Amino acid sequence: MSEESPTPSIKPPPKTSALGDAVRAYLWNLRRWSARTFTGENLVSSMKTFAWVAPLTILIWVYAEREQVVQRETTIPIAVKSTDPNRIVSLRPGDESIVAFIGGPRLAVDRVIELVTNPGKGPIVQIEIDGRGYESGKWVPVDTERYVGENPIFRNRGVAITSCKPRTLQILVDELVERDVEVRVPTDVTNLAGSPVFEPSTVRVRGPKTKLEDPRQPLVITADLANREEIQLPGPHQLPAVSVRANISDPSITLSPSTVKATLDVSQKEERYLIASMPIWQSTPTGFLEKYRIECPPSISNITVIGPHDQIELLRKGEVRPKAQLEVTAEDEGKQRTARELKFDLPDRVKVVAEDKEKTKVLFQLVKPE
Template identity: 25%
Template sequence: MLKLPATLRQQFSGSRGIFGSRQNIVSFFKTLALVVPLTLLIWIYAQRAQVGGPVAVQITMDVKIDSPNQTASLMEPANGQVTIEIQGPTASIERLKATLVDVSRESRLRVSIPPTYPLGDSAVPVASLLNDYALIKSSGVTVLAAMPQSVKVRLESVATRYVPVMAPPAGALPFTAINPIFDPHVVKVTGATSILNRLFPTPADGVVVDLPNPESFNSPGAKQADSVPVRLHPLRVQPGDEDRVTIDTPRLTSFRFDVAALDEEWQIRSMPIEIKKPSPLEGRTVVTLARNTVTNVLVRGPAASIRQLQPRANEPPLVIPTAVLRIALEDVGRSDIRRAVEITNLPQGVTMVGMPPEIDFSVQDLGATP
């Protein structure tokens, strides 16, 4: 029951009726003008402060570690999708939910991993991790649970390598670049050891030139491009790699090359697929391909080089290219992989036209329990 203020009770109990006098009437309405808004404010505040939830929200997360000597990678779930249950003031829940959905739509929530975890793979509880995330912590909302309850995180030491600069992959340019000269021809890259091993499996593997406006160079003769950016190899890079690998020289001083005149095209009807695995996977995995060859690969190059690819009378071509499929450590146990092959062993000056073919394949661990 609402209890009237003392001044109102006195006015109601006066001997001259409810108000007693004109002065009491004025005083009554003045008091009412103060009490009613204050009561409404208290009610509104109580509604907003009322605890709501739990409310389920799906987010896309990633991980990082605030250490110059380590890197953090989210291994599972690979897509970063996690469903969390949050509880807190109703208004705060609605604001936070909208913000989390917007951030997840644009990119990923990059959550810091505590430095107490050891190097290697660890199961990290999602709820405690997100409750320390600044956006959630400052909202007054609590993460009660998550599905999955924990994520698999890999912490690694930062490694440094010097890798060569390479011409763009076959088919990336509308012409054949001959005798490329890069300044500098070697750059330093820094990142997690496992990522560098995948991106640069041999000393011959490196970063590639990202030539801007390549159409402007599409005429025979000597060419030079200055301040040319370099990037990770597009056939090996995976989502998130460019955030975890630093190229210390992101632009070359110059890139000089010759454009061949009178290029010819030739369609290679079929070429075998060669599987290349990291040494830890040799002998303990089986790779099953959807098909064993790639077909109808269009190449372009100087006439003399193209002739090396063409069959001779009752004899095979002088040069037989190969489609190389590179297997990564992360592929083990997966059956739904699709990846582009690399066309290798082409004659000098010959490049592929268009994008490289993609192959569906699976990788079975022979030591795993069926």
């Protein structure tokens, strides 16, 4: 009977926790994944992909930013023009600009705002009005959003105009007319012997009918002689080109021709005289001073006048006492302190020199008595 071999003893495996097994398994899997993933070939491929994906992502982001829809409130200077050459249109005073929201892609909105708020010589937004069919001299209401929004500067850039203030614009439609008007000597030229001869004696004036035919301000055309050196030299003179001008200030009024030939005779040289002080008289509507007290300076001082020798002598000798007049009208009621040019009671053909014109404006205010 053979002797049995002893059975080797088997040691039980060391005890491990479930958490430790999980950590080791995770690390082992991570090591295998890293070995397979971060090979030289894979790294090169990833860098190539990043090289075109990153710029594309940036481009997409920039495009999305540019195309972001925004709305911005902006003040827009505007002007109007007529599509009919025989009509002229104009805005009501104070409506030379509007406030509106400009909406659309951000980049387009920013560009439009830059254009309309920096117009240069004049408003870039021009509203075209067909004046035919409207009565001359009448105000026509137009929808602001429609007429401004149709301008190519907005339409061609894909932006919209909304919430306009004012919502309605008042447009004056007027007929353009022509008149032949006689050329006159300006009232501030007082030292001529007889009437000068102008060639041509009339000029053709073209402008709005309501302006040229306004009975409150009759149209007068004068030759610009006041600043000519020849006016200070006694004797006959021929001036080949003297500018003419209208008493109505309006850029739409044109004169043809714009200069005339003048033949004149200067009788005597004008003299200057300094008036140390003049009282200011107040001219008001009937009953006006019962409602208001006029606060203004009592006098005006150091005013230089110019005129013929014999008329200036009347001032020097005190035979004529000059005075200034402040004209106040019912339209001044409710206004704040106002500046107004004085009128003067002076000898014939005597006037205030041009350089002192600004000094002839005074501030006044209407005050209700307590």
